[in-house]
Amino acid sequence: MRVFVDEEKCQGHNRCFAIAPELFDVDDYGTAFALNDGAVPAGLVDKARLAAANCPEFAITIED
Amino acid sequence: MTGMYEKVLDWVNDFDHADPEYNERAHEIWEEFQGSECPVAHSERYDGLWAPFTYEMVHEIAYDTEHFTSQGVVVNTGRPLIEAPVGPAPPITSDPPFHNIARRLLLPPFAPKVIAEWEPEVRRLCNDLLDRMGAITEGESIVDGAVQYAQSIPVNVIARMLGFPQEDEALFRDFVHNVLERINEPAEDREAFMQPLADYLDKQIEDHRANPRNDLTNYLLNAEIAGNKLSDEHVRGSILLLLVAGIDTTWSAIGSSLWHLGTHPDDLQRLVDEPDVMMFALEEFLRAYAPVTMARLVKDDYDFHGCPMKANDWVLLPFPAANRDPKQFEHATQFVIDRQENRHGAFGLGIHRCLGSNLARLELKVAVEEFVRRFPSFTVDGDTRWSVGQIRGPRELPLRVVKTS
C-alpha cells in the first residue's frame, strides 16, 4: 500500500500528521507530505485509511 | 432586540443570525432548512443577505473565489472600505493572488511543531484558572465554565504571543465583542466604537518598534513582501485579525464542549475512563459544535442555484450547519464521541483554512482535559446564555460540580 498527498489540495489541516505521524510529516507552512515515498508498512494500513478518511480537502489518496 | 432590526418571525425570507433566537435554536433551524426544498435563507436586512445551509453549497462558495470575495467576512450594516485583494485584515479579507502572499507570512509561527511547544504553558494556564475557582464543595458548588474558565484561555495565549500586556485581557474581549456581536448597529456607530481598537494597536506597534522583542508583533514588523516591509495598515490588520479570530472562536469551542459534557454524562464518563478517546472526541466537538460561521460578499450579480444574488449582497458560510448535514455525515445530528471518519469543516474549507487551527486544537484539547481531570463529574445547572452573531458558543455556563479529583 502507498499513500499520496496532493499538495495542491492540501490546505494544512494537519489531520493526517496528528493521526499517523509515522506516515506523514508537515513542512514549515503546514503542508503535508508522505514519508518514505508513501510506503505503508503492513502494521499501519488502518492508520493510513483513517488519515485519508479524515482529510477535509480529500487531498490524500491510497493505492493498494 | 438591540440594534436596527426587529425580532425575526420568518426565518426563510427575513433571516437574521443576530437575532438571539438563532444561536439558541441553531440546530433546529438548520435541520428545518436541510429538510426543506429550498435550503437557502434570504433577507433584506444588512442591505441583502443570503444563507445556504447544506454542506454542498457551503463547500461550493468557500471554493469559489471568482464570484465571491472575502473583502468582508463579518456581516454588518456597512460595507468594508478597504478593497480586495488586500482588504482590512489580511489574509482573511484578502482574495487571490494577494491572499497567498499574506497567508504564507503568517503560516510558520502557527505551524504544528511550533504550536506544540505551547502545550505546557496552556496546561499551566488552565490549572491556574481552576485553582482560582477557590474551594469547591462536591454536589454544591456552581462554577461558570464560560466566564471563569473558557473565556480566559485563548485571550491569554494570544496576548502572550503578540507581546501585549496580560492585564489588557478584558479590553481585548471588549474589542472582539464590538467587532463580532454589535453587527446590527448603524455603520457610523460601528466606526466610532472600532476606533479605540485601532488606537490601541497603533500604540502597541509604536512600542514594539521602539523596544523590539521576540514576539509575533515584531515578527510582523520585520516581515517583508518582495523586499519591502509590510505597510502599517497590513501589520495592524493582521494583528486585529489574530485577536478577533482567535479569542471568541476558541472560547466558544471550549464552552460548547463543556456544555455537551455537562448535558451528556455518558460521554463525560467515557472521557474520564478512556482519555485516549480524546483524539476522536476533539474532532467531534469541533464538528457537532463548530463555533464559526464566515461570510463573503457577492462580487457581481450572480444566479446561485436559482437565488438571484446581487453585487455586494452578503452570503453567510455556516460551516457549523454544513457539519450537521445528513447528506454529508452519518448520524449527523448525533454526537458520536469516537467517530472514525470526520471530514468536518469547522476550520473552513479551501484557501482560508483557519491559520490558527493547530493552536485552537491545542487549547481546546488541553482545556477539556484539565477541566475533566479536576472535575470528573459535573452537570449543566441553570440557564446557559449563548452568544449572538456569527460565532456561536456559551457566554454564561453554570456547571454544578458533582465530583472533584
Ligand code: HEM
Ligand atoms: C476553535 C477555534 C477556531 C475556529 C473554529 C476557527 C475557524 C476559522 C474559520 C472557519 C476560518 C475560515 C475563514 C474563511 O473561510 O473566511 C478561519 C480563518 C482564520 N483563523 Fe480561525 N478559528 C479558530 C481559532 C483560531 C485561532 C486560535 C487563531 C489564531 C490565533 C485563528 C486565526 C485564523 C486566521 C488568521 C484565519 C484566516 C486565514 C486565511 O484567511 O487564510 N483562528 N478560522
Ligand code: SF4
Ligand atoms: S489532512 Fe489533508 S489537508 Fe490536512 S495536512 Fe493532511 S493532507 Fe493536508
